[in-house]
Amino acid sequence: MSFFENISSIQNIIYIFSSILFISGIKMLGKEDTAVRGNFLSALAMFIAVSVTFINVINPILVFVGIGIGAIIGSLIALKVKMTSIPEMVALFNGFGGLATFFIAWSEFNSIPSNNFQYLLVMITTYIGGVTFSGSVIAYGKLSETLKVEKSSIITKLFTTLFYISIIYLLYSIFITKIFSPGFDFYTILLIFTLLGGVGFVIPIGGGDMPVVISLLNSFSGIAAAFAGLLLLNNVLIVAGSLVGASGLILTIIMAKAMNRSIGNILFVGYASSASASKSEETGEVKPINVSDAYLILENASSVLVIPGYGMAVAQAQHVVRELGELLEANGTEVRYGIHPVAGRMPGHMNVLLAEANVPYDVLVEPEDVNPSMDTVDVAVVIGANDVVNPSATEEPGSPIYGMPIIEVHNARTIFVLKRSMSSGFAGVQNPLFFKENTRMLFGDAKESIGGLVTEFKE
């Protein structure tokens, strides 16, 4: 055995060790008590895998400069980002991972793939990596609200068409170009179509469906890395990439289930076309309430359930919400927070915001835990949530959201709905909750309204 073969075997053994650390790391990341250590283990695994790869580096200066710049940019973003901007930041990082694999595949195409299977892998890796990148950039734009495109606009339709064309062109690149080599630079065209295709993939998907899209792009970034691993014959890339692919897929499925819709419906149909306009005409009047009356009711409540939604994130109300919660507890009231899996713009969005505001995670409850005992809740305070508390989902078989698991606040004794106006939620469905006998609407900015309640309590 020559010296180099020895090195390569040792390297592979260390890759296996690193894979084990990744597996334990991601497992521990799934439990509250071990999550911090899990993240550390996976970082250690990364460090080991990268260090041992330095043996093969051809151009060390290039690599060190690249890592250095990447480390500075990455660390700055990670340490500066506000917790409310986490969804768009995760989208952006997903995109960077995809972009890296896109460049890897591109570079490998120029090393001239030696066999047909490698050729196929180059095309697929290019496509997944590129779609992950440009799709994530669009997701970033939508989440940070810098990009606003109507679903019915001509631009959306154009890009959606380009998405389908890009798939056809991918198939052409994989199967035809190897047999009849085209007289033009087909690969550069694939690169362009891939990037346009990613835009077209995400652009028609609306704000409320973003948790699904982010999860799916997260999964794609892992799958792209795993395919790059097949291409480069590197086992740690395959293992780590597959784990990410699997975890993203699980989150995607959880999100889709929480909306009672199929992934296909979310990606390619959307609410607007699946919903044949809700028939139910809402009659009755909404009953507004002011801050001081709301205070009197809350003061006498013994059990309060807070249901936050995207509106709480927009109003940045998480800190006053926590303050109100503490004052209520000091007053002898039991305070819990009902978190719907798809509340907000990414999986677990509300949990992160409340954690930032110092709300302990053991008072956060999931719908199935709180629904059976909803009739013992004195006041349910809905803050900027809409579709996730819409009783049509359980009461109205014709409704587009019928069957979606919701937090059944309409069974609570009193419901406060904090809302800016009477506009409907993302699904475009009117919410009968607002017209219920025991519902009181507290109109206005959530942060101001809750701030008002806090002041009342302090006086």
Next chain:
Amino acid sequence: MEIYILLGFVLILSIYLGLELISKVPSTLHTPLMSGANAISGIALVGALVLGSDTQLQQVLAFLAVMFASINVFGGYLVTNRMLKMFKKK
């Protein structure tokens, strides 16, 4: 071809393992799990390190791949850690 079958085997088993490991994650951890997994997908850095650099194009591509994968790795782990530190029990 043999090697691809072997690596394909690794791929399938790893995906299956991942699905089993993560299937019961509490919703509190959905965001950290996603950003932690996102950091792991920065493993593309290992692939970026071994890219050939015969032509100028390849050098540029290798450099960019290393840089973007590094952003993903450093940013991903740091932000996950920052987030997890915020989660407190009563």
